[in-house]
Amino acid sequence: MFVNNYNDALAFIHGRTKFKKIPTLDRMRDFMKRLGNPHEKVKAIHVTGTNGKGSTTAYLRDLIAEQGYNVGTFTSPFIEKFNERISVNGKMISDEEIVRLVNIIGPVVKEMDSDWRDREGGPTEFEIVTAMMFVYFAEGHVDYAVIEVGIGGLFDSTNVITPLMSVITTVAMDHAHILGDTIAKIATHKAGIIKYKKPILIGKLPDEAIKVVKQVAKEKEAPLLIMDKDFSSKVKLEQGWGEKFDFSDSRGEISNIHISMEGFHQIENATLAIETFIQFAELEGINYSNKDIKNAIQKTQWLGRFELLNKEPLVVIDGAHNTAAMKRISQLLRKEFADREVYVILAILADKQPNEMLDELLKLPNVHVTVTRFEGPRKVTKLADFKLHDNVKYVEHWQEAIGEVISNMSLDDMLLITGSLYFISEVRNNFEG
The missing domain is CATH 3.90.190.20 (Mur ligase, C-terminal domain)
Structure with a gap:
């Protein structure tokens, strides 16, 4: 065995390099190939953004799970325990699964350490955790996955997938030392998750970010849906903890949706998730009701968000x-x-x-x-x-x-x-x- 217990597994993961000087997906693609390309077996929605990724992912998880599907999520960082990063229907995978996955991944990592020693070495910590997620989801534990980008998008290790659709929640100044010192540069990284002819949905982005996304979407022939243009929400007064709003798009209106998290930004996250789910359901031939949407959104919780x-x-x-x-x-x-x-x-x-x-x-x-x-x-x-x-x-x-x-x-x-x-x-x- 590569590792014998949970603590050894975590020590191996956290002992890896966090970043490389030269951003590339070549190493991750090689990693996936050596593992049998598990990412190609996962039907996923890919989510990036400066803020709102986690909450939007959680809303999407519950919206899809409301239809009876097993939904995997990949998120970071964790709040209580490392295992949260790979979850199914909101339940983190077990310590035993972490050990098992490291025993699958570990020997491949060591091979790559040798083969890539002249090119900044083998996989990083995040690449390893991403690979663990792809292996686990590809084994059949989930019907669908909602995969959150780590940083940026273009060179993020999750970006080896071709998702059903992509989502950009927000674009603002963050990780400037990695992504660039302007909104346009950061938006270019976020727009890197847009794939050929796959729908892209975006939240409330600055004009300069929308310009970048529109250009990339045009180049990739990707259908683009924009909040407050193609779909929107109207805030309603709510007493007590949480928020209430009406949602509308070209299909009509869903009124009096209640969310259990505080803040107008959570209304924006939920609005983006609802339209993404509607597009997803149409693509996958899934029947749903407005009541399903309201039930799912109301039950969504996300640790550490107000x-x-x-x-x-x-x-x-x-x-x-x-x-x-x-x-x-x-x-x-x-x-x-x-x-x-x-x-x-x-x-x-x-x-x-x-x-x-x-x-x-x-x-x-x-x-x-x-x-x-x-x-x-x-x-x-x-x-x-x-x-x-x-x-x-x-x-x-x-x-x-x-x-x-x-x-x-x-x-x-x-x-x-x-x-x-x-x-x-x-x-x-x-x-x-």
């Missing part, structure tokens, strides 16, 4: 990890929580936009921010790298920051912990523990 951890006082975690996501959080706080004091504990990876994210929160008069740090998988922003603000507290350890904030809060106040999916994963596990 997730309620405690009611009194109100404690919420959210994985907003770039400026665009923090703007949406600010809009949500302004809309739903303007009548209470909001205490924010913020920790951000160093390769993000820490000061821009902080500035977004400081625009709100009822928000009090404490900046802190955590043990991230990559470099975390140092307190000294944040701008100094008289009304911001700087506490080195997040556990201490939470203790200080909670001791000064009343039951009517709110605590929001945000800035990184990795950060809230660490916090969430601590809360549950």
Whole structure:
């Protein structure tokens, strides 16, 4: 056996190189060929975007599963446990499956380490996890898969597939050191998942991003559907946790759809997922009802997306990890929580936009921010790298920051912990523990 237990399997995966200097899909294609091209056996929807990928994937999972199908999802990062990244009908695969898959993949990786030693070496960590997913799904555990891109799209290891259709949720500044320093450059990477004559659906993108997507779609002869042009939603007032909206496209309207997650951006994610599902069902000859759609959307949950951890006082975690996501959080706080004091504990990876994210929160008069740090998988922003603000507290350890904030809060106040999916994963596990 290549590995004997779960811990050894994780050690092998996490011990691999994270990135290579030269972006390419050649190594991943070779990897797939050596494994018998499992990706060619998977019927999938491919999802990319700066923000909203995870929630859109979750809505799509539940929409397809509502029809009685087994639906695989591939997502990152995980919130509670590594196994979440490869799931079926929302249930993560077992430790035993992780071990089994590494024992299939591992020997091939070692072969490639030797064969590719003059070309930056064998597969990366993400390529290995992607290969594990393709092998597992190809074994027949799923009828369909919703596969989330890791970073970008064009050179992402998931991009070896030819999906039934592709989805771009949003395009904003993020991973600029990898994807480029303009919206157009980032959009070019996202548009890299568009395939020849396969439908592409997009959410609310900036004009310069839409221009790029339109051009690529034209070149690939891919039917393009655009939110607020080909399909749309109308927000309705909702009391309590969650949102309500009406959906419409050329087929008609679905009224009073309720989602269990907070924020107008979740309405956008759900709207994009619904139209994608409608196109998917038509392509696959699947009959559905409007009631099926409403039932599926209402039951969808996604860990770490404005997730309620405690009611009194109100404690919420959210994985907003770039400026665009923090703007949406600010809009949500302004809309739903303007009548209470909001205490924010913020920790951000160093390769993000820490000061821009902080500035977004400081625009709100009822928000009090404490900046802190955590043990991230990559470099975390140092307190000294944040701008100094008289009304911001700087506490080195997040556990201490939470203790200080909670001791000064009343039951009517709110605590929001945000800035990184990795950060809230660490916090969430601590809360549950």
